Amino acid sequence: MRLSKLVGRRIKEIPRDATSVSHQLLLRGGYVRPVASGIYSILPLAKRVLGKIENIIREEMNRIGGQEVLVPVVMPRELWEESGRYQSIDASMVRFKDRNQKDFVLGMTHEEAMVALARTEVSSYKQLPFMLYQIQTKFRDEPRPRSGLIRVREFTMKDAYSFHRSEEDLVRFYDECYKAYEQIFKRVGLKNTRVVQSDTGMMGGAVAHEFMLEAAIGEDSLVLCDGCGYAANSEVAVCKYQTSSKTSEKLLEEVKTPSCKTIEDLCKLLRVTAAQTAKAVFYSFKDTSGEKILVFCLVRGDRAVNDVKLAKAVGTTSLEMATEDQIRAVGAEPGYASPVGINTSKNLMVLVDQSVVEACDLVTGANKKDLHLLNFNAVRDIKCDYRACDITSVNEKDSCVHCGHGLRLTRGIEIGNIFQLGTKYTASMGMSYVDENSKSQTPIMGCYGIGVGRLMASVIEDCHDARGPVWPKSIAPYQVHMCVLDAAEETVQARAKSVYNELCLKGIEVLWDDTNSQAGVQFADADLMGAPIRLVISRRTEQRGVLEYVMRDGSAKGDVVASELIDFVLSKTID
Numbered sequence: 001m002r003l004s005k006l007v008g009r010r011i012k013e014i015p016r017d018a019t020s021v022s023h024q025l026l027l028r029g030g031y032v033r034p035v036a037s038g039i040y041s042i043l044p045l046a047k048r049v050l051g052k053i054e055n056i057i058r059e060e061m062n063r064i065g066g067q068e069v070l071v072p073v074v075m076p077r078e079l080w081e082e083s084g085r086y087q088s089i090d091a092s093m094v095r096f097k098d099r100n101q102k103d104f105v106l107g108m109t110h111e112e113a114m115v116a117l118a119r120t121e122v123s124s125y126k127q128l129p130f131m132l133y134q135i136q137t138k139f140r141d142e143p144r145p146r147s148g149l150i151r152v153r154e155f156t157m158k159d160a161y162s163f164h165r166s167e168e169d170l171v172r173f174y175d176e177c178y179k180a181y182e183q184i185f186k187r188v189g190l191k192n193t194r195v196v197q198s199d200t201g202m203m204g205g206a207v208a209h210e211f212m213l214e215a216a217i218g219e220d221s222l223v224l225c226d227g228c229g230y231a232a233n234s235e236v237a238v239c240k241y242q243t244s245s246k247t248s249e250k251l252l253e254e255v256k257t258p259s260c261k262t263i264e265d266l267c268k269l270l271r272v273t274a275a276q277t278a279k280a281v282f283y284s285f286k287d288t289s290g291e292k293i294l295v296f297c298l299v300r301g302d303r304a305v306n307d308v309k310l311a312k313a314v315g316t317t318s319l320e321m322a323t324e325d326q327i328r329a330v331g332a333e334p335g336y337a338s339p340v341g342i343n344t345s346k347n348l349m350v351l352v353d354q355s356v357v358e359a360c361d362l363v364t365g366a367n368k369k370d371l372h373l374l375n376f377n378a379v380r381d382i383k384c385d386y387r388a389c390d391i392t393s394v395n396e397k398d399s400c401v402h403c404g405h406g407l408r409l410t411r412g413i414e415i416g417n418i419f420q421l422g423t424k425y426t427a428s429m430g431m432s433y434v435d436e437n438s439k440s441q442t443p444i445m446g447c448y449g450i451g452v453g454r455l456m457a458s459v460i461e462d463c464h465d466a467r468g469p470v471w472p473k474s475i476a477p478y479q480v481h482m483c484v485l486d487a488a489e490e491t492v493q494a495r496a497k498s499v500y501n502e503l504c505l506k507g508i509e510v511l512w513d514d515t516n517s518q519a520g521v522q523f524a525d526a527d528l529m530g531a532p533i534r535l536v537i538s539r540r541t542e543q544r545g546v547l548e549y550v551m552r553d554g555s556a557k558g559d560v561v562a563s564e565l566i567d568f569v570l571s572k573t574i575d
């Protein structure tokens with residue numbers, strides 16, 4: 001490919017609003033262009049990278065028996081009503097009417113379409129297990145698209161769905177897929193990946209893992225144990241609390257705490273740490289009959305309520321902050337609240353975090369203005385109905401439940417996920433097969449996703465320097481970037497042509513800078529395009545009878561004689 005013909009302008013300046021490295025470099029190198037918020041056009045350079053990533057994914061999916069299919073992006077409402085998700089998914093799913101006023105949706109995931117396909121084609125136990133996958137466009141109307149291709153609204157995903165006769169068979173295949181995923185991320189050149197336990201969210205199911213790239217710009221908060229290798233998304237991460245074995249002898253005691261509305265004020269006045277306090281946090285939601293329910297959470301003062309854990313404990317994602325009137329209605333005093341002495345009410349749900357249940361002699365609210373209680377012990381002192389549960393995030397240095405080591409918090413970009421779904425979709429959508437005893441059975445499902453564009457951006461986050469992406473050779477858009485200086489000279493021009501033709505004949509992908517720009521401009525372009533090998537042909541190299549090479553990853557540079565060039569390039573680009 002001649003650079004002068006390549007569509008995709010290089011930009012010198014760092015684009016405004018592009019906060020992540022991958023976003024900046026994808027724009028600067030002419031890889032992608034925004035069309036609308038979270039919606040991008042893919043230019044030739046990026047299309048080449050994505051094609052290679054897709055091929056690696058395809059090879060690994062085929063290796064474990066996957067069969068590639070393509071189900072539509074546009075699906076009728078009825079399909080999503082069968083699974084119950086037409087109603088349960090929020091505005092992130094785009095719904096629209098066709099010209100005949102029929103309701104349709106844009107696929108943001110494809111469980112429904114795959115089950116609908118599989119149930120018409122599969123009827124016997126002899127056909128199980130099997131896995132279908134596709135590489136297809138999806139649309140999710142994200143409220144906050146950001147970081148370029150990391151969080152977008154329109155995206156390409158590899159999504160796979162497996163169908164099994166038993167839990168054991170699902171677990172066996174899940175393991176195979178887990179290994180295939182490790183292989184994929186290794187082959188695309190990612191270095192800092194981790195697998196963590198994760199929440200199953202709107203997918204449903206019991207067991208799930210996320211493949212994460214450790215990166216500061218990641219949206220996910222990860223909890224890691226360097227002692228035993230425990231790793232979990234903070235949405236599901238757990239820790240061990242120091243429990244005192246003996247019950248407290250000390251009695252509840254009121255203490256005056258004038259204008260101590262925050263935990264900090266309280267700690268200062270009473271000379272205690274935040275971990276020695278219990279704070280109340282209130283939420284509200286409407287139940288199925290439309291009644292407003294107050295969710296009264298009591299958590300240790302040093303801990304934050306985790307939205308995902310809370311939503312799971314309550315059973316709804318539409319939680320709002322409660323009003324002071326709602327709080328007072330149950331006999332609690334905002335700013336000085338605890339479940340001690342409050343009224344029971346059918347519109348009240350009291351959740352006490354495990355951190356409070358397992359602690360001894362805490363300071364908590366007395367439900368009277370300017371008063372707190374000392375020596376609060378949840379199990380002894382809460383008289384109303386309550387549920388002990390885990391609704392807070394793990395803190396840095398909390399103890400690992402498995403080995404007691406201090407936990408570490410870091411951030412990650414989710415690059416893939418795998419779920420053991422169970423029968424959520426096959427049961428609700430009536431997929432069945434006949435077993436060897438002629439009995440009708442419901443297949444058990446797993447599903448497995450990888451965002452292809454996000455994976456490309458993640459590789460840049462993981463493999464770059466100040467000048468541009470350092471593409472791993474497995475997915476680099478071109479293997480060789482040929483810079484030609486003094487191009488007006490005949491010998492130089494002739495050399496460029498013959499080198500280009502020879503490399504192309506050997507199937508090596510070459511980008512030929514035929515722009516005759518200054519060396520600095522050519523080298524800056526080469527860095528932005530990130531080909532593993534940069535070759536330089538110039539008057540000087542011609543005089544010396546060599547070509548200069550520089551490896552993009554900084555591992556080597558030097559001269560190579562023209563007659564040895566092909567072997568040299570092949571040795572550097574093929575494993």
Ligand SMILES: [Zn+2]
Pocket residue numbers: 225226227228229230400401402403404405
């Ligand atoms: Zn551990």
